[in-house]
Amino acid sequence: MRDDNSPASDVSPGANQGQQETTHFGFKQVDASQKASLVAGVFDSVAAKYDVMNDMMSMGIHRLWKRYTLDCSGVRAGQHVLDLAGGTGDLAAKFSKMVGATGKVVLADINDSMLKVGRDKLRDKGLVSNLEYVQANAEALPFPDNSFDCITIAFGLRNVTDKDKALASMFRVLKPGGRLLVLEFSKPTNDTFSKVYDWYSFHILPKMGQAIANDSESYQYLAESIRMHPDQETLKSMMENVGFDQVTYHNMTGGIVALHRGFKF
Template sequence: MRDEKTTHFGYEEVAVDEKAGRVRAVFDSVANKYDLMNDLMSFGVHRLWKRHTIEISGVRRGQRVLDLAAGTGDLSARFSGLVGAEGEVIFSDINAAMLEQGRERMLNEGRAGNLHYVQADAQYLPFPENHFDCVTIGFGLRNVTDKQLAINAIYKVLRPGGRLLVLEFSKPTNKPLEKLYDLYSFSLLPKIGKVITGDEESYRYLAESIRMHPDQETLKGMMEHAGFERCDYFNLTGGVVAIHRGYKL
């Protein structure tokens, strides 16, 4: 019997057991143009957002890092260099097409020794408890069906002293910027997606999924609910993006 509980897929209400498949189809569609679209959508600023995430991660040589929703590996590549040969980075994504794109990129860049690839759902992580020094999820939490379930799962696999960093689109901190951002997201972004990938609807979904994602204070509360302590967040580009950080103590 089908579970009749619903969740959001952008602005659309769908059955809980349908969302993962719908999200998978979006990323199957855009995987081969993912990096190009990231540069175009953010005017290249996504690289600075990711650099700041790395800088505040506290990751050091010899540590274990889990990079969820790794995409094509911008964060994983940086972490691979930081942890060195004695460390380990798990490059993970729920989407097989994205995982393959990322694996191919890492191999082409000669990053192989300390990187391991795992297709996994952030809600049900196939890793031991108390295992990782740092878990990151960049621009992926908003696509997870049950965000609280994922945050709880991340808490379990972090070792005491470990930290979670969530890099995600968030809520702009002033109204003029919010209005400009809405205009860009709903009028221009889907058109760019249509020209570059031939898929306007996937980028319309991405714009809607950002608006449905919890705002800064709500996400902070969700992390605290999971058990994280010393939770804080950093607004970037006027709150268009935020980095949330919490520790398992």
């Protein structure tokens, strides 16, 4: 396991000029060029059971985390919102109602399987007119500069190969005055609680994944990817380094999850 003094960048250059760069996939080191496809395999596997597993493994608390994120978004009617790594569309569904008929919500995800589940789910809810669906890599967002009033990325940043590049891409497409909200698993603030959380993550989650989604390996990766994600202060610094201003974070559930907020001025 890795300590809390995490490096800002996921990608490590090779020791020799021209050597293949590596990054982490859970606790494993892999070629940086392979990580996106490995992560895709995880989400292809769990897409159909993603919502059920979210409710089971968080005991429904993920809904409160997302509600707080929505409350902090400041989104109003007529605005444009990017729900990045939006998965099955929990946030996009709420944003669609918040921006109304004159606004627009783009649900973007690098994984086609997750995007299809999200699109079908939102269409079943009757949410059609102000929603768009885009398969996109967070490191190279296919949108013009200054396109969105608000960008959210919930439980997706830890899966990105080059987080610094992705944050810079988000900054570019955000409008001046707009805000970025990063909802992500983080580092518990209490040592005893952290030990209990580790036990639950590495002993219970994979078994739960096997029982419900017939996939223990993907939930083993989930537990590992959380430990490899930058801690609260490191992520705050990363956001500031690409240009975000007034960056703050709020710990929830003892630091299991943190919501980072930054503005573009």
